[in-house]
Amino acid sequence: MAVKADRRLVVAIDQSTTSTKFNAFDIEGRTVALFLKEHTQITPKPGWLEHDPTEIIGNVRECIETGFEKLKSSGYSVEDVKAIGVTNQRETVVAWDRRTGAPYYNAVVWSDTRTREICERVTAKHGGDMNKFQAKTGLPINTYFSAFKIVWLIENVPAISANIDNVCFGTIDTWIVWNLTGGAVFATDVTNASRTFLIDLKTLQWDDELLNEFGIPRKCLPDIRSSAEDFGEVVEGALKGVHFMACLGDQQAASLGQGLFEVGDVKDTYGTGCFLLLNTGERLSFSKRGILSTVCYKIGQSPAVYAFEGAIECGGSSINWLRNKLHLFSSYDELNTIEERAPDNGGVYFLPAFNGLFSPYWRSDVTGKIAGLTFHSGKDHIVRALLESICYRNRDVIDAMEEDSGIQIKTIRVDGGVTTNPFIMSFQSNLLQKTLVKNDVQESTCLGAAFAAGIAAGIWKDTNEVATLIRRAKTYTPDASLKPRLDESYNQWKKLVF
Secondary structure, eight states, X not given: OOOOSSOOEEEEEEEOSSEEEEEEEETTSOEEEEEEXXXXXXXXXXXXXXXXXXXXXXXHHHHHHHHHHHHHHTTOOGGGEEEEEEEEOSSXXXXXXXXXXXXXXXXXXXXXXXXXXXXXXXXXXXXXXTTTTHHXXXXXXXXTSHHHHXXXXXXXXXXXXXXXXXXXEEOHHHHHXXXXXXXXXXXXXXXXXXXXXXEETTTTEEOHXXXXXXXXXXXXXXXXXXXXXXXXXXXXXXTTTXXXXXXXXXXXXXXXXXXXXXXXXXXXXXXXXXXXXXXXXXXXXXXXXXXXXXXXXXXXTSOOEEEEEEEESOSHHHHHHHHHTSOSOSOGGGGGGHHHHOSSOTTOEEEOOBTBBOTTTOBSSOOOEEEOOOTTOOHHHHHHHHHHHHHHHHHHHHHHHHHHHOOOOOEEXXXXXXXXXXXXXXXXXXXXXXXXXXXXXXXXXXXXXXXXXXXXXXXXXXXXXXXXXXXXXXXXXXXXXXXXXXXXXXXXXXXXXX
């Protein structure tokens, strides 16, 4: 492969719920080397999900080494890598000893629901008001957010409470940067911090009222920085000497990768879960309908850009459940032709509430359901019903977001692994009566992290320049004639929620 005249590269490290990726981009925003490694999903009890922090950082190192070997084979050197951007599964918490770097416990993952009793306790203390702290955090009291996981760790891991002065609590971005800078940098960015339930969205700093509410010492938490600035130098391995120039939560990184640079721009990532963000600009707005307020990104010294977010707990994870637990299909390619085997759902409806329901309901008491089974029902009806349910959950969020924002959404930029399924994308477009547009880069999360790092490093001037690098690959246009039938299907499905 011939090396281009401008050899500058930006590397993205994407540490997601299921895997770690190394993705190197050239100055045109095209991938030149990619490597992925999955990690173990640890489920000690129903509703619990953990990851081994040592395995994760080991996978990060392996991805860097293997990814860099791919770069070398294409004629690149470490001098060509000008910056690294980190993006990560949000809300997941790691606790480690600042003296030794050893984790005290497995990472408690964002979808883990073990903190339900803690959330109920906090809610009861405040008169049953789950939105008691919304004006500061933009979030409801829920198992999803990091503060409740930290409380659980303090209360249930004796070594943490006994050594609290030496404990570091951090999201996965902080864990990666701390390790690869040799413990020199203990920091996070505003997007990850905004998901902890511990910052004031107006000041973008840890909030004393919230820290006191949960009994979390400020010294145990990382410094908060913008999404695009110097996070320190890598001190080991193939990328030794290269600086981390960006950190963003995965959904915010995808927002950059999808070019959400104007108020009203919307993206929907169909990954392990589904996450829809709407750019609300520099104005912080709050929802009355179960939509989250969050930081979309903050580029260096520029003002923070905020967003409305709809978080859906199950997307690709529910499809994996169908395959791995019920064995209703063996290859994901089979799902591309589901409409041929099941022209309709046969009256079967599926509620994918494996860990309760996030936006806009915020109900941890709901569990998954299948309804409408008859002797006519076959496995393909069940498969189709689950695929449809992903689309129904996204409509829940879109409807609430439009009402909250006052913005009539016409086009949604989509990305994530689930978007490779043409049935889901077509059904979603018809159900919403909106146009869906896909990038030619499926990994928008990696691309966004690279954009942020590249802007901070001077590779690209600003968001206006990187916007020109985003290429659209496929468009799904709705069929208006299907609206009445699909509206009725959606209303039938909603009966499973209430």
